[in-house]
Amino acid sequence: MKTVLTQAKRIVVKVGSSLVTNSGEGLDVSALNNWADQIGVLRKSGYEVVLVSSGAIAEGMQRLGWKQRPSAVHELQAAAAVGQMGLVQAYERIFREFGLLSAQVLLTHADLADRERYLNARSTLRTLLTLGVIPIINENDTVVTDEIKFGDNDTLGALVANLIEADALVILTDQIGLFTADPRKDASATLISEAQAGDAKLELMAGGAGSSIGRGGMITKVLAAKRAARSGAHTVIASGHEKDVLPRLLQGESIGTLLVAPDLSLDARKQWIADHLQVSGKVTLDAGALRALKNEGKSLLPIGVTQITGEFQRGAVVGVLDTEGHDIARGLINYSAAEARRIAGKPSGEIESILGYVDESELIHRDNLVLL
Numbered sequence: 001m002k003t004v005l006t007q008a009k010r011i012v013v014k015v016g017s018s019l020v021t022n023s024g025e026g027l028d029v030s031a032l033n034n035w036a037d038q039i040g041v042l043r044k045s046g047y048e049v050v051l052v053s054s055g056a057i058a059e060g061m062q063r064l065g066w067k068q069r070p071s072a073v074h075e076l077q078a079a080a081a082v083g084q085m086g087l088v089q090a091y092e093r094i095f096r097e098f099g100l101l102s103a104q105v106l107l108t109h110a111d112l113a114d115r116e117r118y119l120n121a122r123s124t125l126r127t128l129l130t131l132g133v134i135p136i137i138n139e140n141d142t143v144v145t146d147e148i149k150f151g152d153n154d155t156l157g158a159l160v161a162n163l164i165e166a167d168a169l170v171i172l173t174d175q176i177g178l179f180t181a182d183p184r185k186d187a188s189a190t191l192i193s194e195a196q197a198g199d200a201k202l203e204l205m206a207g208g209a210g211s212s213i214g215r216g217g218m219i220t221k222v223l224a225a226k227r228a229a230r231s232g233a234h235t236v237i238a239s240g241h242e243k244d245v246l247p248r249l250l251q252g253e254s255i256g257t258l259l260v261a262p263d264l265s266l267d268a269r270k271q272w273i274a275d276h277l278q279v280s281g282k283v284t285l286d287a288g289a290l291r292a293l294k295n296e297g298k299s300l301l302p303i304g305v306t307q308i309t310g311e312f313q314r315g316a317v318v319g320v321l322d323t324e325g326h327d328i329a330r331g332l333i334n335y336s337a338a339e340a341r342r343i344a345g346k347p348s349g350e351i352e353s354i355l356g357y358v359d360e361s362e363l364i365h366r367d368n369l370v371l372l
Contacts, residue, residue, distance in 0.1 A: 005168055011167065011246075014053075020055040020087075039134060050129070053137070057079045064082060100134055101131075105136065107121065113276055138153070157171060157228075169225070177257035192257050222259070231266060281319070282310055284307040298366060299363075302343040302344055302351065305344040307344070312336065314336050316333055327372060328371065332368035334364065
């Protein structure tokens with residue numbers, strides 16, 4: 001059933017807080033040894049592996065003597081700064097014992113929102129993999145705020161899968177997979193062994209966060225699979241408590257839930273556009289423009305726009321909304337917010353007379369537009 005994974009060669013593995021800490025009481029060294037052992041097995045079999053690891057804040061809380069996760073951003077940042085020291089030291093020592101080199105890579109959304117920094121991160125990670133190094137990735141919690149956070153390491157794992165064009169994203173958690181309903185509340189819930197990533201029904205089935213230590217719930221994992229599928233990566237959601245779960249999965253064993261990516265994937269540039277979690281502004285379409293974009297693959301013309309929200313410059317990534325305010329696309333806009341407001345709802349032939357010049361007849365060209 002999971003034969004698509006036997007073809008994978010480049011893997012992103014995400015381990016949640018519950019799999020690297022003692023119920024939030026600092027790092028679980030035996031668990032870290034387990035992950036290093038399994039990743040070592042994959043490396044010897046020729047796989048390229050990137051590890052996205054939670055645990056920095058939990059380790060920081062333990063070192064600082066905090067029993068409850070703080071809510072204040074500066075306290076979370078302080079815990080992350082303290083905990084990151086212990087996390088990277090533990091991983092470096094343990095991987096070295098298994099004869100593996102590791103590298104710490106801290107990312108923020110800003111690193112992936114800027115095209116040059118995105119390409120630099122991509123090149124660095126690919127170089128590390130070529131050198132046989134295990135990149136260990138976490139969000140740079142010490143410098144981010146809520147406005148620029150990835151939000152959880154499930155999302156970060158998916159973005160890294162897009163970034164390096166991984167074949168598979170393995171999200172390991174303390175749950176055995178995705179169920180038709182929350183099994184903690186519904187005794188009739190059954191495990192979903194396989195489905196297509198991006199299926200809207202999956203989001204309805206997914207529940208909320210279940211841990212006071214970690215932030216992600218099943219819904220973040222389902223959405224991460226949808227994002228990873230944009231670059232053709234299949235996603236597995238499985239229990240990290242399964243013995244030798246990584247080698248067994250990649251040998252084709254059916255464990256947890258497999259969310260299969262559609263055959264078509266976005267090219268690298270469109271992945272970058274789609275990967276923006278925050279956008280500079282938004283444009284709202286009328287029904288005709290929505291039809292032209294979704295059904296006919298057309299560019300977005302000013303005449304089809306009913307509203308411009310936010311402030312942005314030419315070339316910014318903006319969100320595209322339907323008539324009900326649903327986010328349906330991302331795109332690089334050809335005019336600033338002030339200019340776009342002046343030409344919204346007008347035929348392209350009037351742009352020059354309104355603005356005094358015309359750069360492009362389209363507000364967003366179809367080559368710079370990604371449907372979500």
